[in-house]
Amino acid sequence: MDNKKDIKDIIVLQDIHKTYDTGALEVKALRGINLTIKQGEYVAIMGQSGSGKSTMMNILGCLDTATSGKYYLDGIDITKEKKEKLSYIRNKKIGFVFQSFNLIPRTSAIKNVELPMIYAKVGRNERRKRAEELLKKVGLGARMNHMPNEVSGGQRQRIAIARALANNPPIILADEPTGNLDTASSIEIMELFTELNNEGATVIVVTHEDDIAEFTKRIVRFKDGQIISDTKVVKD
């Protein structure tokens, strides 16, 4: 039974503002964002370019810090943390999936998946074992020693997803994960995210495509640096 009180708030944004000061110009990318995401949710963040969704993603991913406001990630007050600590938080709490895959070139799939674990100082044998399991999980058990340029786009993204899962983070943060994929691969990837969400992961997908957003359970729309709607996805 769903007991909402027991499911914790994994992401809490309170009055987040982000302003870029480029000398002559002052760009207000985020103008007062309030957003709460609970553990296990499947959320799409939508908006056109310039809507602030990319900035939102960078702040959610601890790659950038807000100009003002509070961000609580799994209970940690991010705004109080030093930059170096943020690396640690990213490593443990967030699994990134990028539009252009961002795999390390000329490095095998398994070594790519091991990378977050290397920075988490996980031992060699344990790393190897987990990387193998994760690649098998995303269906690439046979491609462990392949280089990124030796596999298709869809497969590359799956390697990236396996990598995102390496340290078993509570949150998967995907930035236009299907942007560089064909329709068939896109569906495969989104189904993989759905599967991960069913297993308990909090999945946040940033996208501008409605088709992709339809896979999720909640759509938060951005426009001009503000949230204009926050709706549940109704599946027919």
Next chain:
Amino acid sequence: MLILENLKLALSAIRINKMRSFLTMLGMIIGISSVISIVSIGDTMRSVMADQYKAVGSGLAYVYIRSENGYYSNNESFTLDDIEKIENTFKDNLDYHVTTRSSSKVTVANGRNSSSVSAVGIQDGYEKVTPTVKLIKGRMIDESDQNGEKMNIVLEETTANEIFGNNEPIGKQIKVTFDNYNGKETKEMNVVGVYRSEQSAIMKLLMGTATKEAFVAESLLTSPDGSYFSPYFYKNKDTNSAVFKERIVNYIARIKNVKPENVIYYSAEEESGTIDSIMSGLSAAVGAIAAISLVVGGIGIMNIMLVSVTERTREIGIRKALGARTKDILMQFLIESAIISAVGGIIGTVLAASIVMIGGRIAGISVVIKPQVVIGAVIFSAFVGIFFGMYPAGKAAKKDPIEALRYE
């Protein structure tokens, strides 16, 4: 553990782009191999020189009396009597008799076969202080030959072969013609021994084809009325050089009635020491000049690292996004730089060692390559890599992940 990962990463980065890595290392390879070659050649030469002095007898020394007014008379020379006095006084400090080292150019002939040699006057025990003289047949000149009726001679191996061919020389008589200022004088002498001169290849190279020697009794070449410019002595190992020098100088000053400052003492040991310092000074100087190429090599590494860092901006962004701290990126690139440098150092060392060893084999010298020099060179090249890699690694570490990820 992260260091191990970075080491593996650095090695694979080198492997991925072999040509570029090699060209980057070239400066270091040339620098290290020059320095090691030069220093090793220097060390080898010093060791060869030291061996030569050992061969001559490191205790060898001589004195002469310097004339105050520049004219040399009998005051400044020694009689056999003086020499005997010196020998008796310092017997316990010497390995061999005090000698005048007299020699004379002679022709030795066996029938129609003749050869020119330098007849050197020796006493018993000479072969003990001269390791290059190895008796191979018969005996050396000894006590019984001094002041004797018998005229005995010891020939060198090649001379014996020249005038006797395959025949046995021991016991045979040969005609020995002395070329004195009086004119020529021929004596009949008995061959009592044959020796071999064991000079190293490098000494043969340096000395050229010196006149061969033969040994006769010293008494044959000296006379009680004669005046000799320098007595030579072979100081034994247990005697302190400085003390000996002072004692003998003062003694000679006393018996010859001259000022001690005018008794000039010259020792092989001091000379060997001087030559050694000069050679090591030379090696060091040339080595330092060669080391300049290491600086050039380091700059080359810095250049390539800067290019590499820019090329891998995206990669740096990815790593930071995945949890790499500034320190991790710094380490990654510093270690890469150090490894390139160190590998270059190792290759340079192997190259230098090969060149020096091959050269040594050709010249017939055993080369000296000190392990400290090798280890020092490799460590030094790693440090050059770290030093010149700091700036590029710093640039890499400071990159902002968001911008780095956007880099095309």
